[in-house]
Amino acid sequence: MHINPHLFILPRTPAQIVWNYKDHIQHELDYDYSKRLGQLINNPDLFNSGNTIDIQLLNAGILTVSKTDNTEWGWDELSKIYHIGTQNIPCKHIPQNIHEWTREYLDHCNEVLAAPLPPARRMLDNASTRIELPTPTTPAHDNLTHALTQRKTCRSFTGAVLSLNDVSSLLYLSFGYLHERDSSADGIAEGLAARRSSPSGGGLNACECFLLAQNIEGLEPGVYAYHPAEHVLTPVNPWPQAPLGQLLGGQHFINNLPLGLFITARFDKLWWKYQHSRAYRMAFVEAGHLSQTFQLVATALGFNTWLTGAFADDQVESLLKIEGSAEQPLFFVGCGESDGQAMCQEMLDLLREEQS
Numbered sequence: 001m002h003i004n005p006h007l008f009i010l011p012r013t014p015a016q017i018v019w020n021y022k023d024h025i026q027h028e029l030d031y032d033y034s035k036r037l038g039q040l041i042n043n044p045d046l047f048n049s050g051n052t053i054d055i056q057l058l059n060a061g062i063l064t065v066s067k068t069d070n071t072e073w074g075w076d077e078l079s080k081i082y083h084i085g086t087q088n089i090p091c092k093h094i095p096q097n098i099h100e101w102t103r104e105y106l107d108h109c110n111e112v113l114a115a116p117l118p119p120a121r122r123m124l125d126n127a128s129t130r131i132e133l134p135t136p137t138t139p140a141h142d143n144l145t146h147a148l149t150q151r152k153t154c155r156s157f158t159g160a161v162l163s164l165n166d167v168s169s170l171l172y173l174s175f176g177y178l179h180e181r182d183s184s185a186d187g188i189a190e191g192l193a194a195r196r197s198s199p200s201g202g203g204l205n206a207c208e209c210f211l212l213a214q215n216i217e218g219l220e221p222g223v224y225a226y227h228p229a230e231h232v233l234t235p236v237n238p239w240p241q242a243p244l245g246q247l248l249g250g251q252h253f254i255n256n257l258p259l260g261l262f263i264t265a266r267f268d269k270l271w272w273k274y275q276h277s278r279a280y281r282m283a284f285v286e287a288g289h290l291s292q293t294f295q296l297v298a299t300a301l302g303f304n305t306w307l308t309g310a311f312a313d314d315q316v317e318s319l320l321k322i323e324g325s326a327e328q329p330l331f332f333v334g335c336g337e338s339d340g341q342a343m344c345q346e347m348l349d350l351l352r353e354e355q356s
C-alpha cells in the first residue's frame with residue numbers, strides 16, 4: 001500500500017484537510033482518521049483490510065495500491081502543487097457548439113455582474129496632489145503606434161487563408177532567434193546567446209511555440225513545431241478531429257481561426273538555472289511577453305488577434321506530443337482576417353433577442 005503522492009495536508013482545527021491536488025478532491029478528516037493516516041504515513045505496511053478506516057482511506061484515493069507519481073519536477077513542492085493543481089480543471093460542461101457557448105457565457109457574465117465591481121483602490125480625491133502630464137505623442141504614421149492602438153481581441157474571424165510569407169514573418173518576429181542580433185556579445189555562456197524580440201528570463205528562451213495551421217497556403221492542416229534557431233517547422237500531428245473551439249474551453253467562435261500558436265515552457269531549462277519555485281512565475285511572465293509581441297506583429301501585418309489560457313492540459317499535451325515531459329503548455333494565441341468584432345455574431349444575436 002502507498003500514500004497517494006498527490007496529496008497535501010492543511011491543518012484546520014479541529015480537522016485535517018487532505019487535498020488531492022491532481023484529482024481536485026478535498027477530504028476533511030476527524031481526529032481518528034487523521035491519527036490512523038499518520039500511522040499509515042509512518043508505515044504503509046500497517047494497512048489492514050479489516051479496518052474500516054483503512055478501507056475508507058483507500059476508497060477515497062488517499063491510499064493507493066500503486067505508486068503513481070512519475071512527474072519530473074525540478075522546483076520544490078510549492079509550484080508543483082500549484083501547477084498540477086490548476087491543470088485539467090474539472091468543467092461541469094464544455095459547450096459542444098457555438099450556441100451552447102454563447103448561452104453559458106452570457107449566463108456567467110450576468111452572474112458575475114450581479115455583484116458590484118471591487119472598488120478602485122487608487123484615489124484621485126485630492127486635486128492639489130495631481131501632476132498633469134503632457135499630451136501623449138502618438139505619431140500618426142508610426143508602425144508601432146499603429147499596432148499598439150489597433151491591437152484588439154476579436155471573436156469573429158472569416159477563416160480566410162494566410163500566406164506562408166506572413167506566417168514566416170509572424171513566427172520570426174515573435175518567436176524566432178533574431179539574426180539581426182547574432183553579432184551582439186550579450187550571451188554570457190555558449191548556447192545562451194540567442195535573442196528574440198521579447199525579453200527572456202535568464203536569456204534561456206525557455207518558452208517555445210507550436211503552430212496550429214488550419215488554413216495556411218502551402219501547409220497541410222496540422223500541428224507543427226517551430227524551431228527558432230533554424231526558422232523551420234517540423235510536423236507533429238495532423239489537424240485534430242474535433243473543432244478547435246472544443247480544445248479551447250468550448251469557445252466555438254474560434255473554430256475557423258486559420259492560425260494558432262501554443263506557447264509552451266521548457267521547465268527543465270528553468271530548473272537548470274533557477275532552483276527556487278519563484279522561477280515558475282517567470283515562465284508565465286515570459287509567455288506574456290511573447291504573447292503581446294505576437295499580437296503586435298500580427299496587428300502590424302493587418303490581422304486581428306485572439307488569445308486564451310482555457311484548455312485541458314492533457315489534451316493539448318498529447319496534441320503537441322509533449323505528454324509527461326518537462327515542457328508544458330501555458331497559453332494560446334491566434335490570428336487571422338476578421339470583421340473586427342469583439343463579439344461573435346451568435347452573441348450579438350442573443351443579446352438582441354434578450355433585449356427585445
Ligand SMILES: Cc1cc2nc3c(=O)[nH]c(=O)nc-3n(C[C@H](O)[C@H](O)[C@H](O)COP(=O)(O)O)c2cc1C
Binds near residue numbers: 151251307308
Ligand atoms: C491572460 C488572458 C487570458 C484571456 N483569455 C481569453 C479567453 O479565454 N477568451 C477570450 O475570448 N478572450 C480572452 N482574453 C482576452 C480578453 O478578454 C481581452 O484582452 C480583454 O477583454 C480586453 O480586450 P482587448 O484585448 O481587445 O483590449 C484573455 C486575455 C488575457 C490577457
